[in-house]
Amino acid sequence: MxxxxxxxxxxxxxxxxxxxxxxxxxxxxxxxxxxxxxxxxxxxxxxxxxxxxxxxxxIPTSERSNGIFRMIQDTINNQIKSICETSAKETSAEKGSNKQKIGDFYASAMDTVAIDKAGITPLKSKFARIEAITDVPSLLKTIGYLHTIGSGAAFSFYVSQDDKLSSKNAVKFMQGGLGLRQRDYYFNTDAETVNIRAEYVKHIQAMMQLLGVNPSEASQNATSIMKLETDLAKASRKLEALRDPVKNYNKMSVLQFKALTPNIDWNITLKDLGIAKADSVIVGQPEFYKALNTYIKSYPIADWKTYLKWDLVNTYASYLNAAIENQNFKFYSTVMGGVKKQKPRWKRSVEQTDGSLGELIGQVYVKDYLxxxxxxxxxxxxxxxxxxxxxxxxxxxxxxxxxxxxALNKLSKIVMKVGYPDKWKDMSSVVIDRNSYCQNVMAANVWAYQYMTSKYGKPVDRTEWSMYPQTYNAYYNPSNNEICVPACNILVPGFEGxxxxxxxxxxxxxxxxxxxxxxxxxxxxxxxxxxxxxxxxxxxxxxxxxxxxxxxxxxxxxxxxxxxxxxxxxxxxxxxxxxxxxxxxxxxxxxxxxxxxxxxxxxxxxxxxxxxxxxxxxxxxxxxxxxxxxxxxxxxxxxxxxxxxxxxxxxxxxxxxxxxxxxxxxxxxxxxxxxxxx
The missing domain is CATH 3.40.390.10 (Collagenase (Catalytic Domain))
Structure with missing residues (x-):
């Protein structure tokens, strides 16, 4: 959309x-x-x-493409860079203020010395939690926890409007858990896709070695991860099949969901996911969860632990030391995207600061640049x-x-959200400092996750925006019958004066x-x-x-x-x-x-x-x-x-x-x- x-x-x-x-x-x-x-x-x-x-x-060697989108994005990046650098210079900014959070986040992203020194330390306690898994209940509990910190392990979960009752927020479970994102990457037989699969296995092995696993064990880990993901992909629907909102709407009680997947106690897992009590769930692809129900027990706990470690480091690779970040770039950007070299550090840092704290940056952008x-x-x-x-x-x-x-009635009722929101989301609970870039990204992810799950049981807020004013993008949300066109869409290259x-x-x-x-x-x-x-x-x-x-x-x-x-x-x-x-x-x-x-x-x-x-x-x-x-x-x-x-x-x-x-x-x-x- x-x-x-x-x-x-x-x-x-x-x-x-x-x-x-x-x-x-x-x-x-x-x-x-x-x-x-x-x-x-x-x-x-x-x-x-x-x-x-x-x-x-x-096309620059650091980009996948070049053109009008890149022109405007570079302009926006320079504007956000100014916001970030100005904020970062004010080291005495009031703790908890927007300026302090933006400045410290950006400063932590630019501090490559501290990032390299920290290595994988920001994830060590999470790895220890994964290592402590001993059985199916502790496996499911850990999967739930990992979702709360930004991981997408095993499946996709979120809270959003009920497609058939748009005034109510619903709990939704969809297919997911794939490192290659789309199912066809696991099965297409053309030479390019076959090569991507081979390179993916090599990439996983290299990443596991960077986590300290010896080469032989890392190779075995990569093989088991690929096997598990391929089975998840086998149970996943094709891209075009996901476009049918009726076939991807399967509402059921939690008890019915439990009957569909008897190896998973969803009452407990929902609590681990941050939902205290749900009256129903919407399951997008029931056949995926039937398969997951089997894999939860048929795959050894050791294989699941390896997969969860991989999923975690894959989620946070871009915010860790240079060796891990570069390996992640090599596969996802070079092998899959044809990009030869990394963007400048400042640009990556600007884009991530905007991605994590865009709600705060947007307030400055509207005031200073619009x-x-x-x-x-x-x-x-x-x-x-x-x-x-x-x-x-x-x-x-x-x-x-x-x-x-x-049709005319629907057209007349389309809400146009244009420019910027009338009210901003409250990010006061997010704690950001200059100590750890990875932990700052995780803190923002945790806030976003909790903001999402907090919607359950509350009336739908139809004034909410899903984009920032500085995001050159637009969307139609069918559940709100609304379009959103952020402020920076007003920019047109080539017409100065x-x-x-x-x-x-x-x-x-x-x-x-x-x-x-x-x-x-x-x-x-x-x-x-x-x-x-x-x-x-x-x-x-x-x-x-x-x-x-x-x-x-x-x-x-x-x-x-x-x-x-x-x-x-x-x-x-x-x-x-x-x-x-x-x-x-x-x-x-x-x-x-x-x-x-x-x-x-x-x-x-x-x-x-x-x-x-x-x-x-x-x-x-x-x-x-x-x-x-x-x-x-x-x-x-x-x-x-x-x-x-x-x-x-x-x-x-x-x-x-x-x-x-x-x-x-x-x-x-x-x-x-x-x-x-x-």
Whole structure:
């Protein structure tokens, strides 16, 4: 449901406060300079729109990709760096203050001497706890404890809104426990994936040796861990199967859960997980827990202890000594992601400080880096997108009047969380000092876990934000029927000294952000939730059948796209592909109402239509290395950037006219195959 969009430091402008001065400066239009005109827009619009920039800006060896996301993220990182360094210099800041916590956290992250000296000391008491396991009850108790400090051992557990009763928080158990994250990594037979599995076993062995285990025993440990994880993966559902909210909603009493898994006393385990008493649980994948129930007893306690030690060090490897951190980087970033070298220490420290204490940093960011009026400008664009969405729904020729009423009602009830929250989460209980980076990360993880579990039994807080204002990202939450667009989405690279024209605003912020997120409320998954956020069918049978026929077309379209030796998984990515298509169309329709469009204003010799579609291409200007693209296809519900542009645009007739797309070209889709949904 989310789009993660990161960016870098070139030339940024805050959309709402910039005004042109009488003294004009030469404007270099990125929509012109980003292009590679040796490529025809009819053959590959992604590289036509962005190839010029890619040619001038190769992917840094410390990154998986480069482009608009990296530009903006680098800018945000520099801003957060200033916040961190300023705070770190004030060693006399009041204990417990936001400034003290931010400064001490960042200082501890930068203190590589202390980190290397400490070695694995921050985890020693946890390892001792694992080593003390003697039987199934103590194994389960330890697994529960490890979850409370940030581990994801054996399964996935969290507290969030009940999908069918969105006013109530529910206890949820999902599949998990895999070091390779996705099940297909354990079974696919292509050469690349086979190599990743082999390298993973080598990586585990190397990590166990860094924990002090002798090479022979470390090799045995790696083999047993891989065997256990492979069995967990065998019981796990595929990525596309996890997109069905109905099939992944299996509510039962704790007693029924116990009957499903008789080797696990969930009343005790729930207490260990921090839930004193639960009246029911939602089990996403019951077959996974049936298998786990068997493995709890069929695998020797010694194997489980080895697995738990591995899971713990794998969770905290990035915050330990250089040898462990580098080994972790070598596998997860180099082998799996194609990244050749680590980011600078300050950047890693900034990103982790923001990741752990982003709620505190956000308060400074809003005050110091976000000009007044940003929130209002974002909301203006969002409301314009919603208005054209309503117009589109009313004109749909495939939807009945009965379903249109309900669709329009849901659209009107979408809550727009824009800019930054009205209230901040209370992190006063988090204790941070300069003594241990790893312990600081763990303290923040413990706070986040306790904050989550404390929701159980309390009314749902629909004002809560799941992102920070400095996070270049956006999401749709079906249980709240809401979209969230943080403040930094107002940033557009390349427009210093000038207000971006409406084609830019509606191509990037309107289409790829607001239009995209609103469409998530009407994609294959979000469309199953009603206006109150409940998993509840509001469609007529005939309309639902027509809708599924249309979404089937987009699945078929994306199944045909190939990157390297892998095809995109059209089923797994269909929600994002539907959102991209809806976004580009709604952004365009809203743009058509602007003065720039109605006046047919030419800018940089581009007409309004050409400018809009190039701006949409700019929104996804991301060049990724082959390893990152392969990993994305294996584990991400978003299509690679090339097809987030070429895929949706090949369904838009106005795009064909703007760039003279003719039959026989690669961007051309016959009318019978063009997907029109919303």
């Amino acid at each position: 989310k789009i993660i969009r990161k960016i870098a430091t070139v030339t940024l402008i805050i959309i709402n406060l910039v005004s042109c001065t009488k003294k004009e400066t030469t404007f270099i239009d990125p929509l012109i300079t980003n292009r590679d005109t040796t490529i025809s827009p009819s053959e590959d619009f992604f590289h036509y729109a962005n190839g010029g920039w890619f040619n001038q800006h190769p 000009p007044a009026g940003s929130k209002e400008k974002l909301l203006e664009i969002g409301n314009n997108i919603r208005d054209v969405y309503a117009e589109h729904i009313k004109k749909l020729d495939w939807m009945s009047a009965e379903t249109k009423v309900k 000038k207000l971006p024209d409406d084609a830019i605003l509606y191509g990037i912020i309107g289409g790829s952000t607001f239009g995209h997120e609103i469409t998530h409320g009407f994609d294959d998954e979000g469309s199953q939730y009603d206006e109150k956020g409940n998993l509840n069918n509001w469609w007529t049978a005939e309309d639902l059948k027509k809708f599924k026929t249309k979404t089937g077309l987009i699945v078929s379209q994306f199944n045909k796209y190939k990157v390297g030796n892998k095809n995109i998984n059209g089923s797994a990515t269909q929600g994002e592909n539907i959102a991209d298509l809806g976004g580009v169309i709604m952004g365009y329709e809203a743009f058509k109402k602007t003065k720039q469009y109605t006046a047919k204003e030419m800018i940089s010799k581009l007409n309004p239509d050409q400018r809009y579609f190039l701006a949409y291409g700019y929104a996804w200007m991301v060049n990724s290395n082959k390893e990152a693209l392969s990993q994305q296809i294996m584990s991400d519900v978003h299509s690679p950037p090339q097809y987030r542009i070429n895929g949706p645009l090949s369904n838009v007739s106005e795009f064909y006219k703007a760039f003279n797309i003719k039959p026989g070209s690669k961007m051309y889709q016959p009318d019978s195959l063009r997907v029109e949904i919303w």
